[in-house]
Amino acid sequence: MRSLPVGSCAPMRIRPYRWLAQYYDQLFSPLRFPMDTARVRVLGRILPGVKTACDLACGTGTTALVLARKGIKMYAVDLSPHMCQLAREKADRTRLPVRVLRADMRRFWLPEAVDLITCELDALNHVPHRADLRTVAKAVERALRPGGHFYFDVNNSLGFERYWSGTVWFEKPGVAVVMRNGHNSNADRAWSEIEWFIRDGRCWRRHHERVDEVCWGSDEVRRIFHKTGFDQLRAWDAAPFFKNNSRIGPGCRTIYLARKSRG
């Protein structure tokens, strides 16, 4: 695969997770506990009334399964066929009521209106254009019942400065990953050029993958959700949930809870 020069701000297009899907749970497990804690804290009072929900950009389906275990009828949506496949396999193994749908979060449709939509681990930053926040907000609004909630977290530009810069190296048995991260503060964009080294018998195979993110300020988030039919938006700084991760400091990541208007 062609490698883009480090530091370039390439034209944005969606690149579905491929190798990242295969090794996602192994590599990103340390983020699970803080995200689970934040969800329990923010959604604690709402969850007992939730009968149907959707995890948007569900990845390998971990959150969808957590919610399904609480007796919630779950939909799980992701654009990456590899992520959808993994989420389906997990759901099949556990026999929990999770229906996995492959779709773009900007244009997804669910078979029924749901009480809650979640979108975790900065998945919302993964859209290609700044204008896509409004498109996703509209699609989410359409998929929720009146009074339903949208729970999501985003990387802010301070987060881009803190952890979307420099080179990060991970190693697990049979796989080594080098992530060369960059950001452009003026354009509110960040990217990661990822080099995979995957053991194949006695050989190591190299693969390339790229992830792009775009970010929005809190005023912009507030304005867009207000204009797309949400009458309440509450926000929490994510730093207290990431106490063991010094890179995710105050102001880096925000958790939001938006409520669709009842009227």
Ligand SMILES: C[S@@+](CC[C@H](N)C(=O)[O-])C[C@H]1O[C@@H](n2cnc3c(N)ncnc32)[C@H](O)[C@@H]1O
């Ligand atoms: C950082 S992962 C988060 C996965 C999951 N929410 C979690 O908490 O583990 C981002 C996910 O967003 C998905 N994604 C990226 N762009 C998307 C889009 N336009 N529509 C739906 N899913 C998308 C990726 O395939 C990936 O699974």
